Amino acid sequence: MSHSRRSSPSSRFIRADPTRLEQVIWNLLNNAWKFTKGGERICLQLEREGDQARLDVIDTEKGYQPTSCPRCSTCSAKLRCSMHSAPHGLGIGLALVKQLIEAHNGRIEAFSEGLGRGARFSLAAIHLQTEIELGDLANGEAGGLSGIKILLVDDSPELETMCELLESEGAIVTTANGGAQGIALAEQSAFDVIVSDIGMPGIDGHKMMASIRAKGVNSNTPSIALTGYGTLRDVETAKAAGFNLHLRKPIDLQALIDAVNQAVQ
Numbered sequence: 001m002s003h004s005r006r007s008s009p010s011s012r013f014i015r016a017d018p019t020r021l022e023q024v025i026w027n028l029l030n031n032a033w034k035f036t037k038g039g040e041r042i043c044l045q046l047e048r049e050g051d052q053a054r055l056d057v058i059d060t061e062k063g064y065q066p067t068s069c070p071r072c073s074t075c076s077a078k079l080r081c082s083m084h085s086a087p088h089g090l091g092i093g094l095a096l097v098k099q100l101i102e103a104h105n106g107r108i109e110a111f112s113e114g115l116g117r118g119a120r121f122s123l124a125a126i127h128l129q130t131e132i133e134l135g136d137l138a139n140g141e142a143g144g145l146s147g148i149k150i151l152l153v154d155d156s157p158e159l160e161t162m163c164e165l166l167e168s169e170g171a172i173v174t175t176a177n178g179g180a181q182g183i184a185l186a187e188q189s190a191f192d193v194i195v196s197d198i199g200m201p202g203i204d205g206h207k208m209m210a211s212i213r214a215k216g217v218n219s220n221t222p223s224i225a226l227t228g229y230g231t232l233r234d235v236e237t238a239k240a241a242g243f244n245l246h247l248r249k250p251i252d253l254q255a256l257i258d259a260v261n262q263a264v265q
Contacts, residue, residue, distance in 0.1 A: 226248075
């Protein structure tokens with residue numbers, strides 16, 4: 001027999017992966033916070049749109065000018081144009097949000113009235129239900145990286161974001177802000193896998209991994225290189241430095257989860 005939870009006429013539920021939905025909302029709020037000065041506002045607004053739910057994250061940050069980019073005739077292009085991604089770093093943020101919400105058969109749209117006039121990011125097409133199975137309300141299964149000890153290395157502000165995402169998947173994450181700290185931490189503790197950006201100043205990912213491979217408790221620890229380049233030469237260079245796997249940015253979260261699990265097998 002199937003049991004369901006009855007609700008009042010005003011109650012509504014959505015069927016979604018709670019971990020992924022939390023990651024989406026956290027990334028949107030983090031993006032708004034990074035580009036909103038003190039004293040300005042960030043508004044989180046949830047509305048019903050027919051039989052769907054729509055979540056808006058509205059800020060008063062610098063906004064963007066869609067007309068400055070000929071590709072911005074569609075909402076998808078506007079979203080790409082408004083992504084505040086640095087030339088270096090792990091390549092996550094709004095690109096990941098788009099990826100995760102589309103996996104739920106939803107969509108994300110970006111709006112701005114122009115530079116200096118703020119921006120609004122809307123998650124839409126999440127279907128509402130008037131009742132939900134009790135099993136759907138139970139605690140979800142452990143994340144895809146449960147108990148895996150990861151050394152995550154990067155020198156960009158995105159380090160904290162990626163750490164949060166991996167921890168939400170159940171990983172035990174230690175972060176290093178650059179190659180030098182990565183080497184120091186690798187000398188102190190054993191890890192199940194090392195995940196590192198390549199393009200870092202001073203000691204880059206290649207030099208760091210070569211040093212770790214030379215000695216210490218992580219000389220044979222599986223490792224994954226994250227780079228903005230994916231040519232055969234880039235892959236071979238990373239392999240020669242001691243990396244086992246190579247992922248190109250912007251990072252696909254599921255691809256990274258799969259790579260970590262592949263590396264530790």
